[in-house]
Amino acid sequence: MALFRSDFSDLPGGEIVGKGVILRHPQLDDYDDWARLRAQSRDFLIPWEPSWARDELTRSAFKRRLRRYGEDRLSGCGFAFLVFKSDTGRLVGACNISNVRRGVSQSASLGYWVGKPFQRQGLISAAVQASCEFAYTELRLHRVEAACIPDNVPSRALLTAAGFAEEGVARSYLKINGAWRDHVTYARINPAQA
16 A cells, blocks of 8 residues: 655655646645535536546545545656646646656656636646646656546637647547547647657
8 A cells, every 4th residue: 555645845846836826735624625626616517528437526535636636646656736827726637747757758747627716717738838848857758648538628619829739539448428539639738849
């Protein structure tokens, strides 16, 4: 059984400051705000996410999530961030770097969500930009990848505006809301290594 470690200050990615946003790793104290925002945004998020477990919004499920995030961060294969408005400190969503690959690839996958009250305010776009900079400078990665369902027009526009190039369609790429779905794939290359 892995031990839960609460202090990761010696590992990359403590707090990331972006334009109007602050990204930081989730903590147990974030549970109430996280659960409230996810519950409030449930119908808005479900069409774009994996199926929600029955206990998705419980404190115990959140603790398991934190444990997994901590293990990923400790191993260097993933970095989960909650996104907060820098002026109010309100939680607005999340941005995660996962599947960090070293060796010849030097790449990672990027995922994100925004709570319904904060959609189309540029907050997640700023978080995506800040996450990419973290991936390039702190993790020294060459490539950040992302994918979204073809009819998710807002996400496709966000990725394009953030400098991601569309690369093609991956068939049955991810299981979203209980069904395997095709995804449009995107990538952004570290400009210092292009």
